[in-house]
Amino acid sequence: MGGTLLLQAALAAAGCGEHRHADELADRAADVAACLRGYDDPHRTSFGPIAVELARVLVAAQRGDAVEALRRHSTVMRREGWRGLSAEYRGAYLVDVARAYLQVGELRGAARALVDADSVAPAEVRCRPLVRTAIADVARAQPAPAGVARLATVVGLTH
Numbered sequence: 001m002g003g004t005l006l007l008q009a010a011l012a013a014a015g016c017g018e019h020r021h022a023d024e025l026a027d028r029a030a031d032v033a034a035c036l037r038g039y040d041d042p043h044r045t046s047f048g049p050i051a052v053e054l055a056r057v058l059v060a061a062q063r064g065d066a067v068e069a070l071r072r073h074s075t076v077m078r079r080e081g082w083r084g085l086s087a088e089y090r091g092a093y094l095v096d097v098a099r100a101y102l103q104v105g106e107l108r109g110a111a112r113a114l115v116d117a118d119s120v121a122p123a124e125v126r127c128r129p130l131v132r133t134a135i136a137d138v139a140r141a142q143p144a145p146a147g148v149a150r151l152a153t154v155v156g157l158t159h
Contacts, residue, residue: 003032004047007055014062022059026052046089050081054093061096066103073097091121098134111138111145118151126155 010025033049053076060069076082082090094117101110114135118125125131132155138145139152152158 001047003029004051006032007047007051010055011058011062014059019059019063022062026055026059029055046085048081050076050079050085051089053079054085057100058093058096061100061103064103066100069100070097070104070106070109073100087121088124091117091124094120095124095128095131095134098138099130102134102137107138107141108145110134111148114138114151115147118147118154125151131155132157 006025006029010022010029013019013025014022029047030049030052033047033052036048053072057069057072057076060066060072085093094113098110098113098117101107101113114125114131117131125135135148135152135155136157138148139157144152149158
């Protein structure tokens with residue numbers, strides 16, 4: 001439970017521009033995760049080494065370092081434990097990754113992340129106002145990347 005709180009604090013610090021503090025909190029959470037046996041999650045908090053790595057991706061994106069965030073993202077997706085996270089956790093994370101792709105102007109990566117997020121956790125994509133903005137940004141590309149036109153219609157951006 002303490003590790004989960006440390007990650008939430010790290011993400012909050014990053015959101016407030018306290019990037020050094022965010023990194024320190026993520027490091028503390030990594031120390032807690034290192035003490036776990038494998039992917040031991042008896043309280044179903046989704047906390048563990050993979051959650052720490054996902055948080056580091058989001059902290060880098062908040063810092064404005066989308067290149068670092070996406071480098072970490074490509075590594076973390078291959079790690080054991082990704083599929084063990086809840087669908088909502090994975091969907092929300094993929095939405096945030098789509099925003100990192102948009103920061104570097106990579107529309108196809110953003111589209112892939114949004115479509116993947118919708119397939120994993122549709123409510124994370126269809127009910128969050130911030131996601132509508134990301135979908136609209138990707139859908140403006142001509143032609144719109146695969147799957148995004150459908151998503152834009154589903155969320156009510158096009159008819």
